[in-house]
Amino acid sequence: MKDSYQVIIVGGGFAGISTARELGRKGIDVLLIDKNTYHQFQPLLYQVASSQIGVSEVARPIRSIFRRYKSVKVLHETVTSIDAKARSVVTDSGRSLSARILVIAAGAVPNFFNTTGAEEQAFPLYSVADAIRLGTKIDEEMNAAAPEPDSAVDVLVIGGGPTGVETAGAIAENIRYVYPGYYSPEFARRCTVHLVDMIPKVLAPFSEQSQAYTAERLKAIGVRLHLGTGVSEVRDDGVTLADDSQIPGQIVVWAGGLKAGQVITDSGLTTGRGGRVDVTPELTAPDIDGVYVLGDSANIVDARGDHLPQLGSVAQQSGKWAAKNIIADLQGLPRTPFGYVDKGYMAMIGRGAAVAEIGRRRIRMKGFFAYMAWLLVHVALLSGTRQKVGAVVSWTQNYLTNNRSHVVLDPQN
The missing domain is CATH 3.50.50.60 (FAD/NAD(P)-binding domain)
Structure with missing residues (x-):
C-alpha cells in the first residue's frame, strides 16, 4: 500500500x-x-441493546459498500x-x-462532563460494542434478580434528548410487555426505568407540544421522569443528583452528550x-x-x-x-458553502408512538403517523438491502407480538 x-x-x-x-x-x-470492519448505524443502537433488532441490521461491512468503487481503498x-x-x-x-x-x-466519544463515577460506572451508547455491553448487562441483571423474592431491577437513563428518550422507552416497553412472559408478571411490575436530565423538559430541540406528548407517553409505559436536576455522581448502585437526592438502580445508561x-x-x-x-x-x-x-x-x-x-x-x-x-x-475550481436541507427531528417513544417535526417549517406529527414516518425514514437511511429487510421484519414482529427474537451476546463472556 x-x-x-x-x-x-x-x-x-x-x-x-x-x-x-x-x-x-x-x-x-x-x-x-x-x-472497525463495519459501518454502524448509530441511531438504532438502543434497539440492539433492547433486543428489538440484531447487530446485522445496524452493522454493514465497509468493504462491501465500496466493492464497486475500485479507486476507494479501505484500511482497518x-x-x-x-x-x-x-x-x-x-x-x-x-x-x-x-x-x-x-x-x-x-x-x-461520550461526554461525561466530569461527572464523578460516570465514566467508570455508566453505560454509554455510541457503538455496537456499547450496545452489546448494555444489552448483556440488562439480561444478566434480570436473570439474576428474577428468582429472588421481592427483587427488582431499576434502569437509570441519563439524558432527555432523542437517544435518552428512545432508550428509556424501549427498555420500559420490554419491562411492561415482554418481560411478563419471560419472568413472573409480579417481578416485571417491580422493575422501573428512570429518565434523568438537568433540563426541565424532554427533547429540548422539539416544540412544547411534542415535549408534552413525549412525557405523557413515557409515563404511560412506566418511565419515571426526574427533570430539572442534573447528576452529580454515578455509583454502582445508582446516582446522586445535584440536590443531593438519590435514585437507586443497578444499571445507569449515559445518553448525556458527546464530544x-x-x-x-x-x-x-x-x-x-x-x-x-x-x-x-x-x-x-x-x-x-x-x-x-x-x-x-x-x-x-x-x-x-x-x-x-x-x-x-x-x-x-x-x-x-x-x-x-x-x-x-x-x-482548481472555487468551493461552495454548505447548503443544508433541514429535514427536521424525530424520536421514537414506543410501539405505535413517536414525535416528528418535519422540514424547516417543523410540520408536527405525533402518535402512529409519526411512528410510521420514523420507520420509513430509518429504513431509507440504513446502508444496505440486507439491513433494510432485516429491520422491517424485526419491527413488524415487535409491533405485532410481545416477543423478542434477537439475542445480545457479549463476546467477552
Missing part, C-alpha cells in the same frame, strides 16, 4: 462513508481508514495521531500516510464547543489548507449562522457536500 493519496478520510461513519462514496463515483484515489487500523498542517496521519501499526486532501470524520476525541484535540486544529472544530461554511478547517472536518468532529452552521445538531442526516449531507468541494479543489 502506497503512503500518499489524493484523499485520506479518517472515519467510516455517516460523513466518511458519504464522502468516500461520492469521490469513488468520480474515480478519485481515496483511502478510508476506520478501526486505528488512527493514533493527526498532523493537520501536514495532512498526514499515523496508525496504530506505525504506518504514516499523507494526502493532498485530508478529511477528518473521526466521530466522537470530539483526543485525536482531534491533538491534531493542531483549533477546537470549540464540545472539543469539535468550528469549520468554515465550505466545511474546511480554518487557517489550514486542504483539510475538511465533518460529522461529530465538527461544529457546522447553516446559512443563517445557526449551529446544526449532531445528527446522521447532517453528517451524510456534509459528506456529500464536502466531496463536491474536494472535486472542485482537485480541479
Whole structure:
C-alpha cells in the first residue's frame, strides 16, 4: 500500500462513508481508514441493546459498500495521531500516510462532563460494542434478580434528548410487555426505568407540544421522569443528583452528550464547543489548507449562522457536500458553502408512538403517523438491502407480538 493519496478520510461513519462514496463515483484515489470492519448505524443502537433488532441490521461491512468503487481503498487500523498542517496521519501499526486532501470524520466519544463515577460506572451508547455491553448487562441483571423474592431491577437513563428518550422507552416497553412472559408478571411490575436530565423538559430541540406528548407517553409505559436536576455522581448502585437526592438502580445508561476525541484535540486544529472544530461554511478547517472536518468532529452552521445538531442526516449531507468541494479543489475550481436541507427531528417513544417535526417549517406529527414516518425514514437511511429487510421484519414482529427474537451476546463472556 502506497503512503500518499489524493484523499485520506479518517472515519467510516455517516460523513466518511458519504464522502468516500461520492469521490469513488468520480474515480478519485481515496483511502478510508476506520478501526472497525463495519459501518454502524448509530441511531438504532438502543434497539440492539433492547433486543428489538440484531447487530446485522445496524452493522454493514465497509468493504462491501465500496466493492464497486475500485479507486476507494479501505484500511482497518486505528488512527493514533493527526498532523493537520501536514495532512498526514499515523496508525496504530506505525504506518504514516499523507494526502493532498485530508478529511477528518473521526466521530466522537461520550461526554461525561466530569461527572464523578460516570465514566467508570455508566453505560454509554455510541457503538455496537456499547450496545452489546448494555444489552448483556440488562439480561444478566434480570436473570439474576428474577428468582429472588421481592427483587427488582431499576434502569437509570441519563439524558432527555432523542437517544435518552428512545432508550428509556424501549427498555420500559420490554419491562411492561415482554418481560411478563419471560419472568413472573409480579417481578416485571417491580422493575422501573428512570429518565434523568438537568433540563426541565424532554427533547429540548422539539416544540412544547411534542415535549408534552413525549412525557405523557413515557409515563404511560412506566418511565419515571426526574427533570430539572442534573447528576452529580454515578455509583454502582445508582446516582446522586445535584440536590443531593438519590435514585437507586443497578444499571445507569449515559445518553448525556458527546464530544470530539483526543485525536482531534491533538491534531493542531483549533477546537470549540464540545472539543469539535468550528469549520468554515465550505466545511474546511480554518487557517489550514486542504483539510475538511465533518460529522461529530465538527461544529457546522447553516446559512443563517445557526449551529446544526449532531445528527446522521447532517453528517451524510456534509459528506456529500464536502466531496463536491474536494472535486472542485482537485480541479482548481472555487468551493461552495454548505447548503443544508433541514429535514427536521424525530424520536421514537414506543410501539405505535413517536414525535416528528418535519422540514424547516417543523410540520408536527405525533402518535402512529409519526411512528410510521420514523420507520420509513430509518429504513431509507440504513446502508444496505440486507439491513433494510432485516429491520422491517424485526419491527413488524415487535409491533405485532410481545416477543423478542434477537439475542445480545457479549463476546467477552
